[in-house]
Amino acid sequence: MDIVTKQPQEIARLRYLYSRAGFGATPAELTEASRQSLRKVVRKLVKDSESITDLQVVEADQNETKRQLKGLFRDGQLDKDMLKERIRQNAEKVRDLNLQWIDQMALGKSALREKMALFWHSHFACRAQGRNPLFMQKYANTLRQNALGRFGDLLMAISKSPAMLQFLNNQQNRKNAPNENFAREVMELFTLGRGNYSEHDIKEAARAFTGWQFTSDGKFVFRERVHDEGEKTIFGKTGAYKGEDVVDMLLERKETARFITAKIYRFFVNEEEDKKQVDTLAEQFYKSNYDIAQLMETIFSADWFYDSKNIGSHIKSPVELLAGLRHTLGVQFDQPQPQIFVQRTLGQLLFYPPNVAGWPGGKNWIDSSSLLFRMQLPNYVLKAAEVAIRPKEDGDVNTEPLARKGAARFQTKIDWADFEASFAKISDNALTDAIALTLLPFPLRAEQRSIVEKQTKPDQTRSERIRALTAALMSLPEYQLT
Template sequence: MDKLTRLQQTRYLFARAGFGATPGELNDAARKPLRKVVRQLIKDSESFTALKVVEPDENTTKRALRGLMRNGQLDRDMLRERIRMNAEKVRDLNLQWLDQMASGKGAFREKMALFWHGHFACRTMGQNPLFMQQYANTIRQNALGRFGDLLMAVSKEPAMLQFLNNQQNRKNAPNENFAREVMELFTLGRGNYSEHDIKEAARAFTGWQFTPEGQFVFRERVHDEGEKAIFSKTGAFKGEDVIAMLLENKQTARFVTGKIYRFFVNETDDKNRVEELADQFYKSGYDIAGLMESMFTSDWFYEAKNIGTHIKSPVELLVGMRHALGLTFEQPQTQIFVQRTLGQILFYPPNVAGWAGGRNWIDSSSLLFRMQLPSYVLKAAEVTVRSKEDGDVNTQLLARKGGQRFQVKANWEDFETAFYKTTDADLTDAIAAALLPFPLNTEQRTLIETQLKAAQTRPERIHALTTALMSLPEYQLC
């Protein structure tokens, strides 16, 4: 295997298992066997550091709400100010997670957590930053463990119970929303359960609630203790029993494995491979890291039909640029503008099914901004694009108008060092191999060369090449 092919394989692995790599990281990893690189990615993601922008005692409790009362009535101005402050905390949580992703530390854990954020789609209700912080840390902490542990933990998160209305799920007045989404979106997939199963499971989940301070609590007084019939089993089931039944059903392994395959490998299923992976996943007790290691070390993962088929999500695109060039934003909140303009704001999925992904990331309003983003960022160009109007009152609190300018710092020194042995004649191809899923064709090479006329020194040439290559449509793919 020649060096270029090996480098491209490594670039593909880092792009799918993380958010890309710096040229230096690629050069180092390309000298090692792929299996060893995969294991190192997993090992580097073993440790976990919690995100923290709010302390538990800062949360909006009933006592804090009483502080918003004036003359026995709720002070709406004070309430609006509290909502604004909470929205800023959620924004800060968003930016802190972006920083963690872009740092490259534990990149595989963060990429897996981003996947789970879409799978266990949840958003802040009432702009509650503590609930979202706990939810984010739960999916991050359990991202590479056992799926059963992750499923149970995220199902008991106050943010999820609130989002899916289980606080209102009580005996004699069951709310089916939570039970339905646990089956349809988290485990079995649509068509693999009956309406009767939903109704009975909803009864089992009665009593699963949370305190204003963000603690899960089982309230027996509102739990339906009666006998339920779920999946042809009968008993006085509770929520934990339903979760156990879902994990016992191999369809859960198939459904989850299929989503993982479409996200990390190819949007078009290979049903035989998915079935093989699902069988392993099920027999392993739903070992997520084991499933991913098998996937990333398989020869078929690196087949040409899979490379360059994944359209980067807005978060993947932004984080990938940041990591590759060591970018830091002098005004971090401009990254919220990027997310909103491109249609993916962390902690604000559009609905319970998460982000559709794939070709849905590309539309007439966002494509041009995607293509111009490298120039906006690296050249500090004036941004005249307006962020999307999604009709969401919550994301409007995060909105920034166009007409702004990105102020960033790039670690060009480290980036340039990776190419110090590369000749000027090979420089274009070398940088392209680090950034793009495919080698340049003649037309692309001609286009790139026309943008280098003003670059006189070698550093200027590297900067101009990098900006031009990142502005190609192929940079949107991995």
């Protein structure tokens, strides 16, 4: 299927849509989409994301969990060697969970769902405490299952996930000794945002969340014996509230709809917020009972979404960069470690956000130590190069087992045949611009075209020329933008 070049503006629009609503598109996907109206393409993105394949690296089996715990003891004493080995095994399983998720992103079959889940991972930021793969598996699948549903369902489900309850210390939140950490983050980071609640609201909400705990095999449990049954006054209302009541109260507040909508806008549209557009979207979001899929369809179908000020304004996160590169060219890695290496080196390792506020994003992705590696990454991947760069030291003992000393080698398989087929009928003179149209947010400038074409050789075959041009175009700074 040849790339359509008679309507470059339409292809450019679709490239932008697919990069924001997913992880980019192949030239064949762009050509196919160009035959439909934009509204139909958006609806197809939503529909294609209705199905989900759960990530699974460990069985959620209560008896197996008990056997594992029992196996750490010998003669009634904790076996430190066994504990060390178990920690190593768990770290590897969390790594495998990471790679399974990257695979799902790169497939592109449920691109919008996976992109939304990545957004929610930073919004509901949670680290792999104790490297527990079962808890992180449940957490990741909860995000992915609810990514395009009702925000209220997602909020309730993620708040009751063992990973989040553990991360925010709610297991220690008991009557007569309340722990405010969970209640504070639910209000400040997950729903209302700063300035829309009082310290008294947090203290009372913490009392309501007492008893929200979890079992060792990853099940939510409400323990009445540690729950504070007394009356609480939250947002001016008084009652013997429980955690579910607090969640409902948060959803009743329009500030929650405004806070969530603004954050989605900054991630999917532009970091510079358009107050009028966000206010309108937030009102619709609230009235729809927080329908996430409807909100995203509204955004991607709006004329203003395609304004020139938005195009190329988003810097790809390391995961977006990696998954997009894989999807566009059908890249498969022979070994798992390079993908972990890329994430650690560029500062976004799935399941290990820097803190409860998630990854800051935007220009924070670019610094002097990572920019050169970002620019060279396509060449490393496409040419199976060896990389001697060291990953960033994050000072986190949880990620140490994921590190590898020395060089990383990028051994890959690439589906060049499908990619090249889309340009079969493009003339040699138009080839550079045709490939650039599918990869970059802006048309090539004359000086860029000259630099890119110098990467080719006169005696190259057509196939070799396409590969050389693709690697050169992906190494331009503009490839880091969507």
